[in-house]
Amino acid sequence: xxxxxxxxxxxxxxxxxxxxxxxxxxxxxxxxxxxxxxxxxxxxxxxxxxxxxxxxxxxxxxxxxxxxxxxxxxxxxxxxxxxxxxxxxxxxxxxxxxxxxxxxxxxxxxxxxxxxxxxxxxxxxxxxxxxxxxxxxxxxxxxxxxxxxxxxxxxxxxxxxxxxxxxxxxxxxxxxxxxxxxxxxxxxxxxxxxxxxxxxxxxxxxxxxxxxxxxxxxxxxxxxxxxxxxxxxxxxxxxxxxxxxxxxxxxxxxxxxxxxxxxxxxxxxxxxxxxxxxxxxxxxxxxxxxxxxxxxxxxxxxxxxxxxxxxxxxxxxxxxxxxxxxxxxxxxxxxxxxxxxxxxxxxxxxxxxxxxxxxxx
Amino acid sequence: xxxxxxxxxxxxxxxxxxxxxxxxxxxxxxxxxxxxxxxxxxxxxxxxxxxxxxxxxxxxxxxxxxxxxxxxxxxxxxxxxxxxxxxxxxxxxxxxxxxxxxxxxxxxxxxxxxxxxxxxxxxxxxxxxxxxxxxxxxxxxxxxxxxxxxxxxxxxxxxxxxxxxxxxxxxxxxxxxxxxxxxxxxxxxxxxxxxxxxxxxxxxxxxxxxxxxxxxxxxxxxxxxxxxxxxxxxxxxxxxxxxxxxxxxxxxxxxxxxxxxxxxxxxxxxxxxxxxxxxxxxxxxxxxxxxxxxxxxxxxxxxxxxxxxxxxxxxxxxxxxxxxxxxxxxxxxxxxxxxxxxxxxxxxxxxxxxxxxxxxxxxxxxxxxxxxxxxxxxxxxxxxxxxxxxxxxxxxxxxxxxxxxxxxxxxxxxxxxxxxxxxxxxxxxxxxxx
Numbered sequence: 001x002x003x004x005x006x007x008x009x010x011x012x013x014x015x016x017x018x019x020x021x022x023x024x025x026x027x028x029x030x031x032x033x034x035x036x037x038x039x040x041x042x043x044x045x046x047x048x049x050x051x052x053x054x055x056x057x058x059x060x061x062x063x064x065x066x067x068x069x070x071x072x073x074x075x076x077x078x079x080x081x082x083x084x085x086x087x088x089x090x091x092x093x094x095x096x097x098x099x100x101x102x103x104x105x106x107x108x109x110x111x112x113x114x115x116x117x118x119x120x121x122x123x124x125x126x127x128x129x130x131x132x133x134x135x136x137x138x139x140x141x142x143x144x145x146x147x148x149x150x151x152x153x154x155x156x157x158x159x160x161x162x163x164x165x166x167x168x169x170x171x172x173x174x175x176x177x178x179x180x181x182x183x184x185x186x187x188x189x190x191x192x193x194x195x196x197x198x199x200x201x202x203x204x205x206x207x208x209x210x211x212x213x214x215x216x217x218x219x220x221x222x223x224x225x226x227x228x229x230x231x232x233x234x235x236x237x238x239x240x241x242x243x244x245x246x247x248x249x250x251x252x253x254x255x256x257x258x259x260x261x262x263x264x265x266x267x268x269x270x271x272x273x274x275x276x277x278x279x280x281x282x283x284x285x286x287x288x289x290x291x292x293x294x295x296x297x298x299x300x301x302x303x304x305x306x307x308x309x310x311x312x313x314x315x316x317x318x319x320x321x322x323x324x325x326x327x328x329x330x331x332x333x334x335x336x337x338x339x340x341x342x343x344x345x346x347x348x349x350x351x352x353x354x355x356x357x358x359x360x361x
Numbered sequence: 362x363x364x365x366x367x368x369x370x371x372x373x374x375x376x377x378x379x380x381x382x383x384x385x386x387x388x389x390x391x392x393x394x395x396x397x398x399x400x401x402x403x404x405x406x407x408x409x410x411x412x413x414x415x416x417x418x419x420x421x422x423x424x425x426x427x428x429x430x431x432x433x434x435x436x437x438x439x440x441x442x443x444x445x446x447x448x449x450x451x452x453x454x455x456x457x458x459x460x461x462x463x464x465x466x467x468x469x470x471x472x473x474x475x476x477x478x479x480x481x482x483x484x485x486x487x488x489x490x491x492x493x494x495x496x497x498x499x500x501x502x503x504x505x506x507x508x509x510x511x512x513x514x515x516x517x518x519x520x521x522x523x524x525x526x527x528x529x530x531x532x533x534x535x536x537x538x539x540x541x542x543x544x545x546x547x548x549x550x551x552x553x554x555x556x557x558x559x560x561x562x563x564x565x566x567x568x569x570x571x572x573x574x575x576x577x578x579x580x581x582x583x584x585x586x587x588x589x590x591x592x593x594x595x596x597x598x599x600x601x602x603x604x605x606x607x608x609x610x611x612x613x614x615x616x617x618x619x620x621x622x623x624x625x626x627x628x629x630x631x632x633x634x635x636x637x638x639x640x641x642x643x644x645x646x647x648x649x650x651x652x653x654x655x656x657x658x659x660x661x662x663x664x665x666x667x668x669x670x671x672x673x674x675x676x677x678x679x680x681x682x683x684x685x686x687x688x689x690x691x692x693x694x695x696x697x698x699x700x701x702x703x704x705x706x707x708x709x710x711x712x713x714x715x716x717x718x719x720x721x722x723x724x725x726x727x728x729x730x731x732x733x734x735x736x737x738x739x740x741x742x743x744x745x746x747x748x749x750x751x752x753x754x755x756x757x758x759x760x761x762x763x764x765x766x767x768x769x770x771x772x773x774x775x776x777x778x779x780x781x782x783x784x785x786x787x788x789x790x791x792x793x794x795x
Contacts, residue, residue, distance in 0.1 A: 127706035130717055131633035131641070153710050191712040193701075193723060199709065257502040259760035259768045267740040316698065323571065323730040327500050327738060328525055331571045331731040338571035341730065345701065349709050353702040355635035355646070 003287060009074050016053075016078040023047050024082040026336040032085035032196045033339070039158055039189070039198025045086045045118060054092055055116025058100070063113030069228075069294040073235045073286070080236030080347070081243045083339050085196040087121050087156035089236065089350065093229040095122025098164040101228070102175055102213030102221045111162065111177075123160035124229075125151035125202055126222060132356040133166075135173050135219045140204065142167040142176045146184070147209040150201065155350050157200035158189050164212055164225075165204070172216030176209040184208065194346040196339065227304035229351045231289035237311035237347050238283050244318035244340050245275045248325040255327075268325060275318045282307075282314035305360045312348040312357075319344040364666075366441070373438055377445045380418050384411065385449035405489070405531045408452040412486025415453075421484045422460070429468055429476065430484045436669045458527055459483055459490030463536045466606045467555065470593040479534065479555070491532035491558065493523040493580055494603060498769075500525075500734075501741045503538070503607075504547045504600055505769065508582060510539040510554065517541070517554065517592075519562075519585040525735070529565045529578040532558045537582075538603050541596050543766040550765050551599030555591040562586075572727035607737070618732060619693050619725035620718065622654040625700050628717055632703055641703050654696060661688045683742045683750075690739070694729035697722040 005013070028041050048054060057072045058064025065071075072092070079088055096115045099108055099122075114120035128139055128151060140149025147167055157163065163178045178185070184207030190199040213221045249272060252263030262268050289307030292300040319341040323330035330337040348354055366374055399407065415421040416430070423439045425431025432438075446453060464483045468476060482488045499505040508521025519539055529535065535556050542550035556563070562585035567575040594602040629641035629651070641647050664684060700722040701708040710716050711723040733739050747753045760768035 130704040130707040132635055132637060132705045134633070134637035137633065137637075152715075153706060155706075155709075190710055190715070192709045193711045193726070194709065256498075257500070257505070258756075258758065259505075259763075262501075265740070265756070267743065271740075320694065320730060324733055324738065324740075327734055328495065329497075331734055333569035333571055333573070335571075338730075341571070345698075345726070346709055348702060349704075349706050351706075353635070353705040353708065355702060356637075356705065359635045 003284075003291075005070060005074060009070055012071055013074045013078060016075055017081075019047075019051065020078055020082040020084065024079075024084050026083070026339060029083045029085045029196050029339055036195075039085075039195075040087055040156070041085045044084065048084075048086060048088065049116075049118030052116075054088070054096075054118050055112075057092075058096060058112050058116045062108055063116040065116075069231075070290055072232060073290040073293075076232045076235035077239035077242075080239030080343075083196065083240065083243075083343050087123070087159055087198065089229070089233060090123040090156035090160065091115055091121050093232040094124035094225060095160075095162065095164055097228045098124065098175060098212060098221070098225045099177075101224055102217075103177075107177065107210075107212065120162055121156060121160045122162045122164070123154055123156045124225065125154045125157065125163045125165045126352075127151065127153060132352060138166060138168050138173055140165060140167040142169045142174055142209060142211070144169070144211070145208070147176055147178055147204040147207045150203045152201040153190050153192065153199045154202050155346070156198050157202050158187055158198040163202065165209070166218055166222045167209075169211075169215055169218070173218035173222070174215050175212040175218045175221050177212045178204065178207055178209045182207060192346070194342040196343065197346060223301075226351045227300050228293060230304040230308040230357070231286065231293045231300075233347050233351055234282065234286040234289055234307035234311035237315040237344070238279060238286050240340055240343055240347070241275070241279045241282065241311070241314045241318040244315075244322035244337075245272065245279060247337070248272055248275065248318075248322045251326055262325075271321050271325065275314075275321055278310075278314040278317050282310040285310040301360065305357045308351065308357045309354055312344075312354040315340075315344040315347060370437065370441060373434075374441050374445060377420060377442045380415075380420060381445055381449045381451065384414050385446075385451045388448060388450055390450070401531065404452060405455055408455040409486040409489075411452050412456050412484075416485045421486075425465075425468075425484075429480050437666075440666070440669050455489050455528055455531065456483075456486065458492055459488075459532070462606045463490040463492055463534075466536055466553070466593060466602060469605055470553070470602055471555075475555075475590065488533040489528060489531055491526050491528045491535040492606060493526050493529075493535045493537040493556070494607075495525045496522060497524055501738055503603065504551065505765075506538050506540055506551060507769065508537070508539045509543070510541050510552060510587070512541075512589075513586075515589050516586045517589065519554070519556065519582045519587060521582050523580045523582075524577075525568070526565075526578045526580050527576065529558065529580050530567060534558060535580075536593065536606065538599050540765065541599075543769075544764050545597070546762060547760060547765040547768060548600040549597055551603070552596045553593040553599040553602040554587050555593065556582075556585065556587055560585055560587075570731065572724075572731060618689055619728065620696060620700070620721045621658055621692075622651060622696065624718060624721065625654070625696050626651060628700055628722070629703065631717070635703070647699075647703070650699060654692065657688060657692055661685060661692075683737070683745050686737060687739055687742050687746070690729055690732035693725050693732065697725035697729060701726055 024044055028044055032038055032041055052065045053075050055064030056067045056075060057069055060066035096112060099111055111120060115122055126133055140151060147165060151165060160180055163180055165176050165178055167174060167176050184205050186203045188201040190201055192199045252268050253261055255262050285306045289303040292303035323337040323341060326335060326337055329335050419432055420442055422429060422431035423434050423442055424436050427433050460483060464480060467479055483490060494503050496506050496508060498507060508523060510517040510519045535558050537554050537556045538551055540550050541552040562583040564581040566579045568577045568579055569575055629647060632641040634641045634644040711720055713719040716723055748755055
């Protein structure tokens with residue numbers, strides 16, 4: 001057994017950390033938060049594309065770096081740590097994974113190089129209403145050539161050029177690939193808990209679309225995409241949780257109350273230790289998920305559910321207790337705690353809420 | 362023991378209900394939805410008018426002594442009125458702190474002339490009060506306040522900064538805790554004053570909160586003069602005065618704050634369950650959680666009645682009333698988080714037009730972290746329960762017996778910009794003191 005990343009993967013992580021410390025971080029995330037007109041940071045997106053990260057797991061023949069999913073996990077953790085305000089997860093964990101999983105050679109050749117270069121932003125559209133979707137609840141309809149219906153919310157749907165949409169086709173469900181820049185598509189930007197990422201309501205009216213994968217296989221494919229995305233999101237969640245813990249530790253060492261560092265009080269020590277324990281449990285589950293993802297193991301559905309449940313719980317705990325550790329300052333807009341608190345909820349919901357994943361595991 | 366109203370209480374409840382029905386719209390009505398769009402000025406105006414009507418009808422100062430304009434009724438009558446008022450969209454919030462905490466402190470610690478000047482006007486809704494205790498370097502450790510007042514003839518001159526002051530932007534007066542003697546232990550060098558919030562040198566700036574709102578303020582004092590007559594209690598006794606106010610705050614802040622079990626139950630009846638089968642309300646795991654929330658909320662409510670019973674027998678509310686704050690903020694956060702997660706991906710939408718229950722759970726999710734901190738953090742309140750209720754030994758006090766100006770030197774190492782600013786101000790203040 002070797003339950004750790006390789007030296008190469010670790011040095012990739014170090015590089016990614018250095019790069020994001022320089023190019024991303026709270027200041028960049030706040031740039032998006034404070035500007036209602038934008039929902040991602042274009043220069044960070046460009047820089048990440050130039051580093052090749054968007055194509056890290058895309059095969060070389062399709063313009064990617066051809067690295068494995070483990071490398072992508074390493075990058076995900078660092079992006080999560082930086083609360084990066086870019087549509088990375090939608091484009092890479094959902095859209096590209098769906099194409100690699102179900103796309104024809106022609107579809108892969110047409111889209112993957114553009115995802116890898118950053119030219120195309122992709123997204124994944126499943127949700128239509130409050131509550132966990134089921135094959136029976138899907139209302140969007142594909143007739144073999146055109147798509148009708150509404151998807152809400154679609155993470156990064158306001159900036160994406162293409163979408164993979166889960167739609168009803170006859171009695172079954174199919175995945176369909178849709179160009180969002182066409183007359184049959186209207187977008188409405190949504191107000192969400194995490195304004196550092198874009199969200200839209202997408203309405204399709206006789207929109208031209210093509211099937212992705214076999215007809216009637218859409219639900220199984222959608223679940224397989226969600227399993228993959230769940231593992232990658234879990235790494236973002238672990239990265240975000242870790243950042244919260246480090247902020248808290250730093251503050252607890254430097255803030256004084258009752259003429260003592262607040263970190264010298266057991267109430268704070270135990271809180272931070274609880275955060276650490278939750279993160280380590282989440283990290284280990286995520287590593288197991290990474291192994292299952294990178295080896296296409298049969299255990300992936302379980303490993304993905306466990307990764308997701310542990311990471312969602314850890315990030316929520318760490319984000320809220322980070323605010324608490326910072327006291328009143330933690331509840332101000334100018335201190336970064338709420339960026340994590342907001343992102344924690346988005347990442348817990350983006351591939352479906354934790355309750356449904358716990359049900360699956 | 363009897364959980365039913367006595368005939369007198371039932372009559373009072375009916376009167377209260379009739380008054381409220383005549384003067385407020387019920388919760389959930391279209392009128393209530395409109396009232397949420399009022400500007401702060403409009404809301405404060407409505408609150409003043411409502412408070413005036415309350416006073417005229419005898420529903421203000423229900424427990425206060427008759428000479429203060431009250432009705433001298435036992436506290437259970439105030440509980441009954443609050444229960445009934447809670448069913449309506451009553452604009453009572455701007456007066457909660459003043460009438461709940463500040464004015465009772467004024468009544469307890471000032472002479473007849475001062476009471477005459479302030480109490481009736483507050484009760485009638487003419488003047489609004491705020492409470493100025495917390496500072497950037499004195500949150501949990503309120504007694505470490507650095508804002509100072511220096512005696513100058515018949516006046517005192519206040520300099521410094523307070524923070525997290527609710528309602529400062531529309532308040533007429535405040536009670537402010539200041540350091541008047543840095544050469545003694547921190548608890549012994551504090552004094553409380555009444556301060557005119559419109560006086561020269563008082564600068565109110567809203568705080569942009571993590572939730573996005575701006576309900577709280579920073580208040581800066583630059584050479585603000587107050588008369589010695591505005592002093593509440595003896596010089597150096599400010600901490601004892603503050604304790605009276607703070608105990609009231611913990612009672613007040615522990616009240617209803619957002620969606621509770623009834624709201625999430627309503628949501629769950631219309632939400633698919635996590636297995637995709639039936640509704641969330643039929644889901645076993647959800648039902649277990651719901652039962653926990655009901656037991657906790659009802660247990661808290663009933664505990665409050667016990668506190669009120671003790672009060673009505675003339676006993677002082679003890680530190681056990683701290684349980685409300687420990688329960689409520691986490692209760693709210695847990696309910697809101699569970700509700701949002703049950704909505705699945707859709708739960709990220711924070712828009713009153715689109716989100717279930719007009720995004721009440723989202724507002725609660727963003728508000729609850731502040732509630733865990735305001736009026737005493739979870740950790741401080743648990744310490745109070747452990748030390749003052751259970752009698753456990755106090756934590757080691759490194760500043761015991763140390764003059765404030767010496768112990769405060771440690772606090773200079775604050776990590777954040779604002780705190781650093783306060784630290785520099787303190788260094789200057791210490792240099793001034795010599």
